[in-house]
Amino acid sequence: MIPGFPYAQPIEGFLGGLLIGLAAAIMLLGIGRIAGISGLLARASGMSDSGPKQSIALMFIIGLVIGGGLFSLTLGPIEVRYPPNLWWLVPAGLVVGIGTRLGSGCTSGHGVCGMSRLSRRSIIATLTFMVAGFATVALVNLSGGGW
Amino acid sequence: MKRHMIGLVSGVVFGFGLALSGMMNPARVRGFLDIFGHWDPTLAFVMGGAMLIMALAWAFQRRTIKPACAEEYHLPGTKRIDARLLIGAGLFGAGWGLGGLCPGPAIASLGTQFVPAAIFCASMLVGMLLFRAWDSRMS
Numbered sequence: 560m561i562p563g564f565p566y567a568q569p570i571e572g573f574l575g576g577l578l579i580g581l582a583a584a585i586m587l588l589g590i591g592r593i594a595g596i597s598g599l600l601a602r603a604s605g606m607s608d609s610g611p612k613q614s615i616a617l618m619f620i621i622g623l624v625i626g627g628g629l630f631s632l633t634l635g636p637i638e639v640r641y642p643p644n645l646w647w648l649v650p651a652g653l654v655v656g657i658g659t660r661l662g663s664g665c666t667s668g669h670g671v672c673g674m675s676r677l678s679r680r681s682i683i684a685t686l687t688f689m690v691a692g693f694a695t696v697a698l699v700n701l702s703g704g705g706w
Numbered sequence: 707m708k709r710h711m712i713g714l715v716s717g718v719v720f721g722f723g724l725a726l727s728g729m730m731n732p733a734r735v736r737g738f739l740d741i742f743g744h745w746d747p748t749l750a751f752v753m754g755g756a757m758l759i760m761a762l763a764w765a766f767q768r769r770t771i772k773p774a775c776a777e778e779y780h781l782p783g784t785k786r787i788d789a790r791l792l793i794g795a796g797l798f799g800a801g802w803g804l805g806g807l808c809p810g811p812a813i814a815s816l817g818t819q820f821v822p823a824a825i826f827c828a829s830m831l832v833g834m835l836l837f838r839a840w841d842s843r844m845s
Contacts, residue, residue: 564745567748571748572755576759578722578727579723579755580756580760582723583763585716587767589773590709592776600834606831611709615712618714623810624817625714626718626722626725627722627816627818629718637725640732641732641733642804642805645825648807648829652801652826652832655809656836657797657837658795658798658799659798662792666808667809672760673782675757675761675763676764688795688802689739691802692799693742694800695800696739696741
């Protein structure tokens with residue numbers, strides 16, 4: 560699709576992105592809340608006092624699982640490739656959990672919602688987690704663990 | 707009840723969009739972060755599409771007094787750039803690069819790739835609990 564990048568899926572990516580933006584717009588214009596997934600997960604699981612009512616956050620989280628499943632059933636299957644050793648997901652999940660709470664957001668809250676609002680805080684957070692991601696992947700590759 | 711439906715519908719659309727975009731594939735997300743290797747720009751198109759719609763939504767939001775089904779907008783007010791923000795985002799980025807997963811795709815994969823998604827999500831919840839324990843000791 561894009562010369563030089565044989566694996567890229569720009570059209571599917573862009574269309575999926577439009578839907579992600581639509582979902583965030585529904586939350587914002589419907590109930591006045593940011594569709595930040597780490598925050599909504601913390602709220603739904605009772606670990607945070609800020610955000611929409613706990614039951615509404617839980618509905619969003621359940622919807623997320625339904626949405627992924629619905630795609631798999633209709634337009635799927637969803638192509639996936641995980642790290643060769645699934646136990647890598649333990650330290651990965653741990654630091655994602657700590658980091659998203661400490662930094663008040665992830666790709667959805669800071670990336671999609673905050674950057675489009677031109678929030679300086681979100682732009683700096685997004686640049687920081689992207690640079691950390693670049694560095695981590697480069698280090699894993701250098702250590703021979705690339706996948 | 708209406709607000710619960712809005713939460714559910716937003717979640718479903720979000721999850722469907724994540725699946726369509728390819729972001730539920732950890733290798734593709736990792737490919738975006740692999741700038742010195744076989745770089746995969748797909749994630750940039752996902753962000754572009756999502757930010758385009760949200761930029762329109764923010765423009766509309768600024769012209770309204772309250773959302774359709776709630777009394778007021780609850781928007782983050784803090785503008786502080788502090789160590790918490792930078793260290794938190796740094797840790798998040800490290801985990802994102804290590805596993806190729808962030809919270810949205812991980813949760814959305816619980817119905818399609820249960821074992822890896824559950825390992826990641828359970829670890830993420832433990833991380834959030836650890837943060838809460840530390841945070842309540844600090845304050």
